Amino acid sequence: MLDPPGKSAEVFKLGSQTLHGATLSSFTSIAMDPYPLITFALRIPSRMATTLNLTASSPSLSTQSDSPAHMVINILSSNQSKYATAFSRPDLYPAPFTDPDIAHTLTEEGLPVLEGSLGAMSCRLVGRGLPLHDMEFLSDTEDPRIEAGAMDTLWGAARTRNASRTLAKGAVASELFIAQVTRIEALASTPILPLLYHRRKFTSCIPCPPESLS
Structure with a gap:
């Protein structure tokens, strides 16, 4: 089993509604x-996944290239383990943005940038989540003959199919989201270490000596 190598916190707002947050362990750059x-x-099931899918399908929140950011991804630093816990445990932290220890500023879209992070990126969804546990859906969407409007039908059918599907004992289901980075919001002003999660514990890494980089 591979342990998640790092942590980031995703913050999202649907219109004028309440902010949603989640701790990510699978975040990566693809292009x-x-x-x-x-x-x-x-x-899944996940309130964040549900909210993101509603956003991607909402006419009022377009996924076109000129639309505003839908969310901010904060790259957490080694002293932000509380942040990672707060955004992964809604049962313990139902309203993390009201916690005075979780300081933040707002982007032009009103999305929080967590102070003390390594950096933050405003992002725009490119579409709804892909159900990684549904190979039938993934195979259908690879067909180049599918028209854009037919995707809604395929996605709805996948939702209906998965609602009645029983996974094997111990198995989990997840959805993959892709987003375009629209703006870099913040960078650390001083060198700080990243927050890592290894063998169910928060940790960091040892700084690399400058001479080893040459």
């Missing part, structure tokens, strides 16, 4: 050109 793209997976 720089022609568009900077990142991806992450969320285990």
Whole structure:
């Protein structure tokens, strides 16, 4: 089993509604050109996954290239383990943004950038989540003959199919989301270490000596 190597916190707001947050362990970059793209997976059922899918299908929140950011991804630093816990345990932290220890500023879209992070990226969804546990759906969407409007039908059918599907004992289901980076919001002003999660514990890494980089 591979342990998640790092942690990031995703913050999202649907219109004027309450902010949603989640701790990600699968966040990674997948492309720089022609568009900077990142991806992450969320285990379902998940309030965050549901909210993101509603956003991607909402006419009022377009996924076109000129639309505003849908979310901010904060790359957590080694002293932000509380942040990672707060955004992964809604049972213990139902309203993390009201916690005075979780300081943040707002982007032009009103999304929180967590103070003390390594950096933060405003991102725009490129579509709804892909159900990684549904090979039938993934195979259908690879067909180049599918028209854009037919995707809604395929996605709805997948939802209906998965609602009645029983996974094997111990198995988990997840959805993969892809987003375009639209703006870099913040960078650490001083060198700080990243927050890592290894063998069910928060940790960091040892700084690499400068001479070893040459």
